Amino acid sequence: MRLSDLAATLGADPAGTDDVEVTGVSHQADWIRPGDAFVAVRGARFDGHTFVADAVERGAVAVIGEGMPAGATCPVPYLRVAAVRPALADAATAIAGRPSDALSVIGVTGTDGKTTTSCLALHLLREAGRATGLLSTIGYELPDGVLRQPPSHFTTPEAPQVQQILRDMVGAGASDAVVESSSHALALDRVRGVDYDVAVWTNLTGEHLDFHGSMEQYFADKSLLVQRARHSVLNVDDVPWFERLVPLATADGGSLTTYSAEGGEADWRATDVEEGPEAITFTVHTPMGSAAARLPMIGRFNVANALAAMAGVAATGVGLEELVAALATFGGVAGRMEMVERRDGEPRVIVDFAHTPPSLEKALETVRVTTQGALWVVLGSAGGPRDPSKRAPLGRVATTHADRVVFTEEDHRTTPLQDILDEMERGAREAGRDNFVSIGDRTDAIRYAVREAGADDTVVLAGKGPEETMERGTELVPWEEIEEARRALAARRGDPT
Numbered sequence: 214m215r216l217s218d219l220a221a222t223l224g225a226d227p228a229g230t231d232d233v234e235v236t237g238v239s240h241q242a243d244w245i246r247p248g249d250a251f252v253a254v255r256g257a258r259f260d261g262h263t264f265v266a267d268a269v270e271r272g273a274v275a276v277i278g279e280g281m282p283a284g285a286t287c288p289v290p291y292l293r294v295a296a297v298r299p300a301l302a303d304a305a306t307a308i309a310g311r312p313s314d315a316l317s318v319i320g321v322t323g324t325d326g327k328t329t330t331s332c333l334a335l336h337l338l339r340e341a342g343r344a345t346g347l348l349s350t351i352g353y354e355l356p357d358g359v360l361r362q363p364p365s366h367f368t369t370p371e372a373p374q375v376q377q378i379l380r381d382m383v384g385a386g387a388s389d390a391v392v393e394s395s396s397h398a399l400a401l402d403r404v405r406g407v408d409y410d411v412a413v414w415t416n417l418t419g420e421h422l423d424f425h426g427s428m429e430q431y432f433a434d435k436s437l438l439v440q441r442a443r444h445s446v447l448n449v450d451d452v453p454w455f456e457r458l459v460p461l462a463t464a465d466g467g468s469l470t471t472y473s474a475e476g477g478e479a480d481w482r483a484t485d486v487e488e489g490p491e492a493i494t495f496t497v498h499t500p501m502g503s504a505a506a507r508l509p510m511i512g513r514f515n516v517a518n519a520l521a522a523m524a525g526v527a528a529t530g531v532g533l534e535e536l537v538a539a540l541a542t543f544g545g546v547a548g549r550m551e552m553v554e555r556r557d558g559e560p561r562v563i564v565d566f567a568h569t570p571p572s573l574e575k576a577l578e579t580v581r582v583t584t585q586g587a588l589w590v591v592l593g594s595a596g597g598p599r600d601p602s603k604r605a606p607l608g609r610v611a612t613t614h615a616d617r618v619v620f621t622e623e624d625h626r627t628t629p630l631q632d633i634l635d636e637m638e639r640g641a642r643e644a645g646r647d648n649f650v651s652i653g654d655r656t657d658a659i660r661y662a663v664r665e666a667g668a669d670d671t672v673v674l675a676g677k678g679p680e681e682t683m684e685r686g687t688e689l690v691p692w693e694e695i696e697e698a699r700r701a702l703a704a705r706r707g708d709p710t
C-alpha cells in the first residue's frame with residue numbers, strides 16, 4: 214500500500230514526505246521487516262518512540278505515532294495521528310486487505326468460558342462442513358486444524374497479528390472464523406478491524422480489574438463486541454449485565470438470540486440436565502424445535518457454553534440436528550476439566566483452568582455432584598501485577614466448597630510466595646475454615662493431595678490448566694500440569710516417575 218493511501222486511511226497528513234510502498238505494519242520494533250511501518254505506541258511501560266531508531270535500522274520506511282518527543286527527529290516519514298492504537302488497527306486492517314470481510318466471524322467474549330465456547334463453536338462449524346479458523350488463548354488454527362502459536366502469549370494478540378492470521382485463514386480457504394476476543398483486546402483496539410457477524414457473550418464477573426479499573430469500565434470494554442456485531446447471543450442468566458446488553462445489541466438494527474442453562478426465559482434453553490462422571494445430557498429447546506443432547510464433558514457450566522456455541526453457530530445457518538450430532542463428538546479442551554487416566558482404586562484427578570473465585574466455585578460445585586468421597590483442590594494465585602484482591606476470596610471459595618485444600622504456588626512472579634499463601638489462608642480463616650495446608654512447591658502439593666486422597670475422592674488441580682510455563686520469581690520454568698498429575702498417580706502406586 215502506498216504511504217499516501219495509508220495516510221489518507223488514517224486521516225494523517227504526510228505533507229513533504231516521500232511516497233513509499235508500505236508492505237506491513239508493527240507496533241513491536243524488533244518484529245519490523247524491511248518495508249514495514251513502525252507504529253510507536255506510548256504505553257504503560259514504554260514509549261514506543263524510544264525504539265524508532267531500532268525500527269528504522271530493521272528497515273521501517275515510515276513511523277506512525279501521536280507525535281515525536283520534543284527535540285527528537287524521525288529519519289523516515291512520520292504520520293502523526295490523533296490516537297495511535299486505533300491507527301495501528303486501521304493500518305493493519307487496510308494493509309491486510311480487510312480479511313474479515315471475506316469471513317463469517319463469530320466473536321466470543323466473557324470472563325469465563327471463552328476458550329471452551331470458542332472451541333465448541335469451531336467444532337460445530339467444522340462438523341457442519343465449514344472451513345473454519347480459530348484465534349484463541351490456545352493458539353490459532355487455519356482450516357487444516359493444526360494448532361499454531363502467534364509470536365506473543367495473548368488470548369487476542371495485537372491488531373497486526375489478528376489481521377495477518379485472518380488473512381492466512383482466507384488464504385487457506387476459510388469461510389468462517391471464531392475469534393476469542395478478550396476485554397483487553399476490545400479496550401486496546403486489537404480487534405477494531407474485525408467485522409463481527411455474531412457476538413457470543415458468556416458471562417461477566419470481576420476479573421482484570423487491575424487493568425479496567427472498575428466493573429463499569431470492564432463491562433463497557435467487553436460490551437463493545439456486542440455493539441459491533443450484527444447479531445448477538447446473550448446469556449439471560451448473566452445478571453445484571455444481560456438487561457443492559459439487550460439495548461446495546463439491538464441498537465442500529467442488531468438482532469439477538471438469548472440462551473439460558475438455568476431454566477430462564479430464553480430462545481435456547483436446557484432442561485433435564487443430568488451430570489454423569491464423563492458426560493452431561495440435557496434437552497435443548499430452541500426456535501428450531503427441541504432435541505436430546507449429549508456433551509462429552511464434565512462441569513455443569515459447560516451446558517451454558519454449549520448453548521452459547523450452538524446458538525452462535527445456528528445464527529450462521531447451521532440446523533439443530535447437525536448441531537446436536539456434532540456436540541456429541543466434541544473432544545474437550547486441554548486443561549479445562551480434563552480428566553487424568555487412572556486405574557481402579559485411584560482417585561479421580563481433574564486438571565482445570567479455573568483461576569477466578571467465581572469460576573473456582575462453579576468448578577468445585579459441579580465436580581462435587583459426581584464425587585462420592587471427599588473433594589480436594591490444589592490451587593495458588595498469581596503474583597506480580599495480577600489482581601491481588603482475588604487471593605483471599607480464592608482461599609475462602611476453595612475451603613468452603615472443597616473438603617480438603619492445598620494452597621501452593623501459581624506464577625507468583627516477583628511477589629514473595631509466602632505473602633500470597635498468607636492471603637489465601639487469611640481468606641480461609643475469615644470464613645471460619647481450617648481444612649487446608651500450604652505446600653509451596655506445586656509438585657509436592659499435587660503429590661501430597663493425590664497420595665492422601667481415597668479411591669472415591671476427586672482431586673481438582675486448579676489454575677494452571679494447559680499453561681506450559683510457571684513463573685517463579687523472574688524465572689520461567691517449563692510446566693505441564695497433566696504430566697505432574699500423571700506422575701503423582703504413578704508415585705502413589707510406587708511406580709518410578
Ligand SMILES: CC(=O)N[C@H]1[C@@H](OP(=O)(O)OP(=O)(O)OC[C@H]2O[C@@H](n3ccc(=O)[nH]c3=O)[C@H](O)[C@@H]2O)O[C@H](CO)[C@@H](O)[C@@H]1O[C@H](C)C(=O)N[C@@H](C)C(=O)N[C@H](CCC(=O)O)C(=O)O
Binds near residue numbers: 256259369371395
Ligand atoms: C494491559 C495490556 O494488555 N497491555 C499490553 C499493551 O501494553 P502497553 O500499551 O502499555 O505497551 P507497553 O508495554 O508500554 O509498550 C509500548 C510499546 O512499545 C513497544 N515495545 C516495547 C518494548 C520493546 O522492546 N520494543 C517495543 O517496540 C510495544 O510493542 C508497545 O507497542 O501492549 C503491549 C504490546 O502489545 C502488551 O505487551 C501489553 O500486554 C501486557 C504485558 C499483558 O500482560 N497483557 C495481558 C494482561 C492481556 O492482554 N491479556 C488479555 C486477556 C487475557 C484474559 O482474558 O485472561 C489477552 O488478550 O491475552
Ligand SMILES: Nc1ncnc2c1ncn2[C@@H]1O[C@H](COP(=O)(O)OP(=O)(O)OP(=O)(O)O)[C@@H](O)[C@H]1O
Binds near residue numbers: 323327515518576
Ligand atoms: N461458563 C462458565 N462459567 C463459569 N466458569 C466457567 C465457564 N466455562 C468455563 N469455566 C471455568 O473457567 C475455566 C476456564 O475456562 P475457559 O478457558 O473456557 O475460559 P476463558 O474465559 O477462556 O478463560 P481465560 O481467558 O482466562 O483463558 C474452566 O476451566 C472452568 O473451570
